[in-house]
Amino acid sequence: MCLIAVVAVTAAGVKQYDELTWQLTREASAYGFYATLVLFGGWAALAHLGYVPWISPLAFVSLLIILQLLTAFIAVGRRGMLMPR
Structure with a gap:
């Protein structure tokens, strides 16, 4: 049931992602x-x-x-998005 819910939520929100989000996800x-x-x-x-x-x-x-979370922070950090404004 959880897998079906995750797929449904992802399919519903896929149109709201921009190019930066897609690129960060790929990286x-x-x-x-x-x-x-x-x-x-x-x-x-x-x-x-x-x-x-x-x-x-x-x-x-x-x-x-844990590796997925760590690599997400690495991908975001390489773009400079963890620096304070």
């Missing part, structure tokens, strides 16, 4: 993908070799959300 998504690949790919390689324990599914989901 944050790209940074998030790269960070996820490096962090979890490296962790999986080390876990496969036996150097670190495997990540639990709950830790994976929570770290993925």
Whole structure:
């Protein structure tokens, strides 16, 4: 039900986004993908070799959300939008 609600709200508000919002979303998504690949790919390689324990599914989901939030702040900060006026 939550997924359906999120899709419905996103579809209803998609016409209200401007070009800057779309570009920031794309940049944050790209940074998030790269960070996820490096962090979890490296962790999986080390876990496969036996150097670190495997990540639990709950830790994976929570770290993925934290990475998305962090990369959104990085994308916005690179545009200078975190500077006070």
